[in-house]
Amino acid sequence: MVEQLKLTDRKIELIKKLFYLSKEDENNLLAAEPFITRNLDVIVEEFYAKQLTHSEVEIVIGDSETLSRLKNSMRGYIQEVFSGTYDQNYVTNRLRVGIVHKRIGVSPALYMSAVRLLWDILSDQFEKQYEEGLCSRNEADERQRSLTKLLMFDVQFVFETYTGALVAEVQKAKQELEDYARDLVETVAKQTKELQELFSQDGLTRLLNHRAFYERIRIELAGCARRKEPLTLVYFDLNDFKLLNDHYGHIVGDHMLEALGATILSSIRETDIACRYGGDEFCIIMPGATNGHAKDVCERLINGFVARNERHQISFSIGICQTGPDKPMSGDELVMAADARMYLAKAQAKLEPGFWLCDTQETLGKFGLFASGDDA
Template sequence: MHNLNQTLAEQLNISKQEIEKRKSFLDFTKKDEEILLAYKPIIAKHCNGIVKNFYDFMTQYTEVSTIIGDAETMRRLYSAMNRYVLELFDGHYDKDYVSKRLRIGLVHQRIGVSSDLYLSAIYRLQLNLHNTVAMYEMGNKDYMDMFSLRQAINKIIMFDIQFVLETYYSGLVNQVEAAKSELKTYADSLEKKVEDRTRELEELSMRDMLTGLYNQRAFFEYLRKEISNAERYRESLVLCYLDLNGFKAINDKKGHQEGDNVLITTGKLIKDSMRESDIAFRYGGDEFALILPHSTLEEADVFAKRLIKNFRVDEMQGVSFSMGIAAIGPDVYVDAEALLSAADKEMYSAKAKTKKRRGFYVSSVYVGD
């Protein structure tokens, strides 16, 4: 992430001391700076020709002409290159000068000029400068002075290349970091989607597809967990277990579709009758179960009466239910199988009464009495 409060040089930790150190590595001395400044008038005289020769050569390549794109951009580049060539011979190569080189690298990197294309271009410019020096050299007997000028040109070009490429590499590092960040964000997002989907699938695997209630697999998981919680906190817990009366006749006479409708309606009536903290299940066939945490037999009886009332309002084609209720805690606790067995026994006790008279029957027991 770029810091907009810092210059490029500051972001790349390029200080005045760093600049002088790099000059030292190149043996780029004050004498070299003076030589370049001394020959600036000669370079300025030939600058347009140097730039023209440079672009005449470079625009032969489709990659370069494609990046430039149009005549207006070409004119701007001509003007910018003229300034750049003259700046090479300014004689002052301080932090401001380095900042301009860094910006060149940044602009090139942003518009898609590859580092190898940049190096080819700067080499072509270096040749053009040497050719200009060669023209002047033919009328100058001070060959030692010309040799020093050539060396100074090589040094300033290498000095520039360091900073331009540093910006390139910094840009690439930023791109890599941005890509890593995007990849991490995507991976985190994908991981969350997988977790969410796994949770959804897990939830679906514990749901009865017909009624939307939890299924038998979920029943045993929840019952064991709720018994454990009740025992840990010394609370009461109630299990209601009910079986529909008259359901087989509906299935036999009107078909399974009508039987399914009865089961679906039963599931809805149970959900409408229970509290938010209660947990409802279709145990299998026409058998249903409810876990009532933090509840007593009296509270379970209130639920049973509410469910009977809702069944009668809906009419349910004459279908009723028999319910067995078993309670544990806060003094005595049993395991899930024992509690289910007690509720099942009470359900059959209630169902036995339907042989004499059809209707709703409830039988309850406190396990431990």
């Protein structure tokens, strides 16, 4: 995004002038830093306590782990606000905030209400500084004015990622910053790839990992709830995979898992999310899908897998669970239900080897003979 905007140090300074953000404002905010830092935890807790009174915010935040991460990010942001340094690194962080907010579906109204709330809380802190004799009335008012300028400066960068109205400017400055853009794109791409692989991707199968699975299922469940659509989870593992590893070695097992990852990606819809849940267990999140859609995907997956693995006779045990929109389930409940059904299918596979699927607590089907059944 920095590359697209051509944000050189000189351009950042020009934008500061548009907002009348001066060196004096930087010094005003820096002077308030010691007091703000001492009260940082109080500020962050107050901010999220008030934010969570809104149901839309609760849906976006979701779970306690996400909330903890957001609190840490807010602490970092507030410290940046009062650092007195608003350079290219500072601007890059603001653009990342915009990209993340847009990606997870935070509306401009929700974002602006959060900015307004933060402004109120920090303004109260300036009043406390004045009341405790740590600054004069004029100094408190100046700090508040400087904060207003900086927050507006931040907001316009965040909203650039929402509007996308930057193409003409990028084209105009392309020749001037071509060398700079090439180096920056390469650096950003490398860092982005490393972060994605570290935090969200399973290195062997190239599917999303266990941690990313829970982040995505929370987001997709919230999205389906807003759209009043169903969501189906496919949960499966390989039968007797340990025996394969023990007999042929882990290299053969790894090759099979790699092939399975590729087969899953070629079998699912564009809107589906494939994950390696752990070991030889896999999940497919299917937003907007019913049990019937899930069975179609399972059939394509099984056909593709069999074609790729003719040498080793390995089958799946599959559990399918559909939720919403009338009786929605949480992510944990959905996983538990699909996992339980997978184990019912696995028990049947021990009696009669093959690909078995269970999509309700009482309905079992063998590959090619899937029985119907829908959840509420």
